[in-house]
Amino acid sequence: MDEHHGEDGLELPAADPQGRPYVGTARVTETTRQRLVSRTCGWCGETVPYTGKGRPPKYCSKAHRNRAWEVRSAAARLEADREAGAAAADGEPVREVIRETVTRTATRSARVEVPRPYPVERPARPGKAREVEEYLDQVAAAVRRGDIGHYDHRRLLRSVRAVLAAIDATYPGGLERLRG
Ligand SMILES: [Zn+2]
Structure with missing residues (x-):
């Protein structure tokens, strides 16, 4: 059986099942059907298989769904606070106030004259x-x-x-x- 190769590389028979030869170029129709097989978790990025039934899962687990929700709701609150002027604008640098306390300690010595009970340079010798x-x-x-x-x-x-x-x-x- 003669075959000729189409433009797209498909191997096409030269004649129909009754043996009548095909004429002209073949018209190739292609239908592509896509089916979701898996997607990654919106929180951790892990692959979550999809069975094909129901809504495709966005997260691998309930815990990751909750965490993502917490982040989204926190972001919404932040946005609301920013609009109300209760939160700093995005990109605004955090300012630090540093208070420096310098303690100076001065130590001074003073000479204090302590009076001697007897102004004697050396003890008197009993024999003198x-x-x-x-x-x-x-x-x-x-x-x-x-x-x-x-x-x-x-x-x-x-x-x-x-x-x-x-x-x-x-x-x-x-x-x-x-x-x-
Ligand atoms: Zn996850």
Whole structure:
């Protein structure tokens, strides 16, 4: 059986089933029928197969349908707020206010003169009469100034009496002779 190839590549028989040869060029009619097989989820993009019955699903799951709805309704509220002036316009930059607090701490030192109870450069040596004399004079001055409180007078008196007793015991003729 003769066959000739049509323009679209279809293999066509040269004669009809009764053996009569075809004349002229074949008229090819093509009908295309499309059927939805699957679509992607409007939320996650996963492929959702379509059985061909009912409305094709827009989402893979109820959860993704709800999420998409939440976003759409939020977008609608945002748009409404923008129109009412209650929301910033799209593309408007977020402004930040930064408050800077600088704390300066100044530390200063002051020299404070602390009065010494006795202006003595070095302790008087007991064996040096001049030093002891000077020291005792300073003690007297300190008592007069009140540097040595009255509650300490008794112990001071005991020391002075001990000195007087020592002199009385050692000076020829005792204290009476010394005073006279
Ligand atoms: Zn999904």
